Amino acid sequence: MTTKITINPVTRIEGHAKITIHTGGDGKVEKAFFHVNEFRGFEKFCEGRLYTEMPTITPRICGICPTSHSMASAKACDAIQRMQPTPTGVLLRRLVQAGQMVSSHALSFFHLSSPDFLLGFDSDPAKRNVLGLAEKDPALAVKGIRLRKFGQEVSERLTGKKIHVLGVVPGGMAYALKEEDRVALLDWIPEAVATSKAALELLKGYISANKKMVDSFAMFQSPYMGTVGPDGELDFYDGELRWVDAEGQVMTQVPGSRFQEFIAERSMDFTYLKYPYYKPLGFEKGFYQVGTLGRINAASRMSTPMAQKEFTEFRSLNGGKPVHGAFYHHYARLIEMLHAVEEVQRLLEDPAITSKDIQSKGQRNAYEGIGHTEAPRGTLFHHYRVDETGALTKVNLLIATGQNNPAMNQAVTEVAKQYVDGKKVSEGALNRVEHAIRCYDPCLSCSTHALGQMPMDVELFGPDGESLDHVIKG
Amino acid sequence: MARILLIGYGNPGRGDDALGWAVAEAMDKLGLPGLEVKLDYQLNVEHAFDLKGHDAVIFVDAALAGPESFEFRPLTPSDPATFSSHSVSPSGVLALARDLFGVVVPGFVLAVRGYEFDEFGAELSPAARRNLEAATAFLKQELTRRSLAAV
Numbered sequence: 001m002t003t004k005i006t007i008n009p010v011t012r013i014e015g016h017a018k019i020t021i022h023t024g025g026d027g028k029v030e031k032a033f034f035h036v037n038e039f040r041g042f043e044k045f046c047e048g049r050l051y052t053e054m055p056t057i058t059p060r061i062c063g064i065c066p067t068s069h070s071m072a073s074a075k076a077c078d079a080i081q082r083m084q085p086t087p088t089g090v091l092l093r094r095l096v097q098a099g100q101m102v103s104s105h106a107l108s109f110f111h112l113s114s115p116d117f118l119l120g121f122d123s124d125p126a127k128r129n130v131l132g133l134a135e136k137d138p139a140l141a142v143k144g145i146r147l148r149k150f151g152q153e154v155s156e157r158l159t160g161k162k163i164h165v166l167g168v169v170p171g172g173m174a175y176a177l178k179e180e181d182r183v184a185l186l187d188w189i190p191e192a193v194a195t196s197k198a199a200l201e202l203l204k205g206y207i208s209a210n211k212k213m214v215d216s217f218a219m220f221q222s223p224y225m226g227t228v229g230p231d232g233e234l235d236f237y238d239g240e241l242r243w244v245d246a247e248g249q250v251m252t253q254v255p256g257s258r259f260q261e262f263i264a265e266r267s268m269d270f271t272y273l274k275y276p277y278y279k280p281l282g283f284e285k286g287f288y289q290v291g292t293l294g295r296i297n298a299a300s301r302m303s304t305p306m307a308q309k310e311f312t313e314f315r316s317l318n319g320g321k322p323v324h325g326a327f328y329h330h331y332a333r334l335i336e337m338l339h340a341v342e343e344v345q346r347l348l349e350d351p352a353i354t355s356k357d358i359q360s361k362g363q364r365n366a367y368e369g370i371g372h373t374e375a376p377r378g379t380l381f382h383h384y385r386v387d388e389t390g391a392l393t394k395v396n397l398l399i400a401t402g403q404n405n406p407a408m409n410q411a412v413t414e415v416a417k418q419y420v421d422g423k424k425v426s427e428g429a430l431n432r433v434e435h436a437i438r439c440y441d442p443c444l445s446c447s448t449h450a451l452g453q454m455p456m457d458v459e460l461f462g463p464d465g466e467s468l469d470h471v472i473k474g
Numbered sequence: 475m476a477r478i479l480l481i482g483y484g485n486p487g488r489g490d491d492a493l494g495w496a497v498a499e500a501m502d503k504l505g506l507p508g509l510e511v512k513l514d515y516q517l518n519v520e521h522a523f524d525l526k527g528h529d530a531v532i533f534v535d536a537a538l539a540g541p542e543s544f545e546f547r548p549l550t551p552s553d554p555a556t557f558s559s560h561s562v563s564p565s566g567v568l569a570l571a572r573d574l575f576g577v578v579v580p581g582f583v584l585a586v587r588g589y590e591f592d593e594f595g596a597e598l599s600p601a602a603r604r605n606l607e608a609a610t611a612f613l614k615q616e617l618t619r620r621s622l623a624a625v
Contacts, residue, residue, distance in 0.1 A: 130570065152520065
């Protein structure tokens with residue numbers, strides 16, 4: 001049975017991304033808010049359905065990271081069936097996960113973020129985009145598109161290019177990898193490695209030349225969280241949740257199934273999205289960062305050689321401790337991109353990858369299941385409860401962008417304090433506020449993409465709540 | 475015979491946002507020679523790749539506003555939206571194909587008017603369903619009667 005849940009249309013369609021900046025009596029910025037309009041309604045929509053449908057339905061939450069939703073969902077289903085996927089099922093899941101990480105990070109760096117700093121924050125906004133980048137450095141733009149295409153081809157080769165059929169199912173995967181597709185994907189590796197390394201060199205050069213700006217851009221310290229393997233290595237697919245403090249000390253490391261013991265959520269009046277926080281530190285001090293910087297700062301090491309070399313260099317920036325500052329999300333993202341390419345190669349070279357033993361078959365053996373995985377934007381949780389027929393009675397999704405919401409608000413506030421003054425939001429300030437959000441690569445796409453929507457809305461308020469300036473951009 | 479690429483996009487789980495997919499799937503079922511159909515959640519930079527080897531491209535999406543039941547219009551390559559919305563406009567895809575790959579392809583958009591975007595579910599609203607029928611009838615006629623590449 002399909003249940004329809006109606007959500008306020010104005011905030012969702014027009015408020016695709018809304019930022020409010022609040023000034024005090026002295027005209028200086030006191031605080032800023034990034035309003036994310038998430039759809040809690042999806043959880044209600046799913047109730048009453050069979051849990052086995054969820055890996056197919058949940059990618060519809062978001063066309064940006066459908067693989068992650070499908071993966072977390074399938075893992076929750078595995079838990080309900082009390083069943084492990086086959087070894088090849090795990091290899092293939094890891095493969096599509098790594099492919100998604102490459103394509104998502106390539107888009108974020110080459111086409112969304114790099115135009116800001118390669119063309120300049122104060123450059124003509126009409127040119128400060130992927131087309132401007134294509135004009136200034138067409139070779140780089142093409143490399144970026146090809147790298148993204150490589151990441152997408154991983155899942156396309158596995159599923160027959162059916163974008164809406166990802167092939168992730170309870171117990172493993174629905175499709176085996178053919179030998180010719182394995183070979184075709186391996187052919188991409190040298191180019192993908194070269195492009196990933198070139199991107200790292202480009203960014204490191206920029207950071208070196210603009211160290212003062214980078215180190216002061218949305219700079220604040222926080223705990224970090226990510227998934228780690230048995231040796232503390234960063235793991236995109238599976239492992240334990242690890243929180244570290246700003247000094248890098250491990251505060252908690254537990255299986256993902258225990259996430260509710262350590263993460264609580266509080267509703268805020270300015271956004272649909274709840275504010276998750278790390279329970280042991282309480283609401284005021286417990287906001288943490290996930291995603292690229294969260295993972296790289298929480299992990300002890302990388303499991304692939306080239307990424308490990310970059311990881312060591314990165315962490316040396318702060319004496320081996322976590323590196324702070326929103327801009328460093330870009331740096332962490334590129335280390336992960338290189339790691340994901342290496343992971344794709346490692347998995348393709350595993351002799352078991354083309355086995356036909358891709359799925360364990362099972363049935364409901366538990367009434368509850370929790371699945372977690374690392375989406376490009378951070379840790380994603382799916383938590384289901386079912387009745388004896390397997391129908392869902394409760395669905396709870398904790399998404400990465402939600403967990404980074406407090407950090408994004410902090411980042412926007414820091415940048416607004418630094419660059420917004422007086423009664424107008426200047427173009428330069430607007431660009432920098434935008435970029436603070438881009439650092440986190442939030443998924444604002446949990447919404448429709450119909451023609452005619454407004455991508456961004458920024459409003460500046462005075463001390464008495466009067467609107468001083470309002471910019472709608474798109 | 476013109477080689478035409480038809481890209482239907484949107485979210486099939488979000489009410490009338492499924493219109494782009496619905497039109498594309500209806501056209502795919504016709505099995506018209508020279509017609510290649512793609513589906514996606516949104517347009518992005520990599521779609522610039524897909525234009526290569528085609529004589530025309532038609533983007534089909536749901537529309538929040540605009541003429542009923544649909545609007546069919548030619549496109550001019552232009553800058554994509556600048557904010558990090560992880561998507562590119564149809565005109566932006568044309569511009570990227572031109573600037574990066576030297577591929578200049580006539581482009582058209584079929585914007586089918588939708589009304590209900592705030593509900594999860596695979597059902598189109600009754601009004602959107604009527605618009606879907608009108609749009610598919612129009613597009614079928616366009617694709618079978620004449621070569622869009624010559625428009």
